[in-house]
Amino acid sequence: MSQSYPNIVLRLPDWLDAILPPAEQVYASREERMGLVIDLARQNIQRGTGGPFAAAVFDLNSGKLLAPGVNLVVDGHCSVAHAELVALMLAQQIGRSHDLGGPSQAPCELVTTTEPCAMCLGALPWSGIVSLVCGARDEDAREIGFDEGDKPADWPATLQRRGIEVYRDVCGQKARAVLQQYRDRGGAIYNGRSPN
């Protein structure tokens, strides 16, 4: 008998559709866009659907949300399902293109509550985004026990050289507070074969 394989499926939590503002909502500033994703990260903890991380892709011309993402690693049975990659994959599948920087596409920004791990960092140049906005620092994630992987020392420069603008510490204090809330609740620290 030949083997038959299922599709890979990642499903956003049911609560997400219900709490998002109307699709017409405009997020005019980086702080407003970060405010939304911090709220998603907080909800992901409170509702017990995943790690303390959220992200979203925005259309920079209109200021509208194209695709949200939350960390789905444990419930989605998928170590790749970090919030950033969930948001990027969803935005690309909605737009029916692997390239968010394609010629018929408005410029796209990825907003993430915590700076990307090595995997998500490596994914950014393939995604077509032109802008990355980060809340908490990667060392804040490390401080509560998450492994961020082996990133180049000056990782923002590696993105900037590829035409991706990087904005750090946007609503940094609010973003850090979500990580600390997760630690204080005793949230699971999954993943990571740590170096010896």
Add this chain to the structure above:
Amino acid sequence: MSQSYPNIVLRLPDWLDAILPPAEQVYASREERMGLVIDLARQNIQRGTGGPFAAAVFDLNSGKLLAPGVNLVVDGHCSVAHAELVALMLAQQIGRSHDLGGPSQAPCELVTTTEPCAMCLGALPWSGIVSLVCGARDEDAREIGFDEGDKPADWPATLQRRGIEVYRDVCGQKARAVLQQYRDRGGAIYNGRSPN
């Protein structure tokens, strides 16, 4: 109206189930395992379903295939869908765990026709695999125009420090030939915001 988002879905090409050997097939050596994935990469080109890359996750105790993967970036509308990540995500969802290195899990090996790009490299420590087997070198992929991203100079050492064994140049010549075949056919070089 609140927005409603679809699931993220990645589907292996239809030809894959048909050409795979029976699920009971044992791949006893690294070369046999590499032989299978090189064949998948070749088929992915010939059938026009994606880039010249394939990968698979094997159970190292039994030598059996757990999950195959081919590059689905363009047809799957997903810049994340490199062959390595497709195989890892599929193996994890089949096993209903984000961790292929969990306590009830046999040790797992990822076999890939070409050394991983920066994204896939960053994903490996989160996946739970204990062994990585590579065919062509990353410079072979670069030579035909693919961008491999910003990887640490001694990237095998970063994996070995995390308990992942790395085997390079396994059936290297056969693996390189697949890349050259893709270039000779004028296959699309997608993706990548290259550095200035």
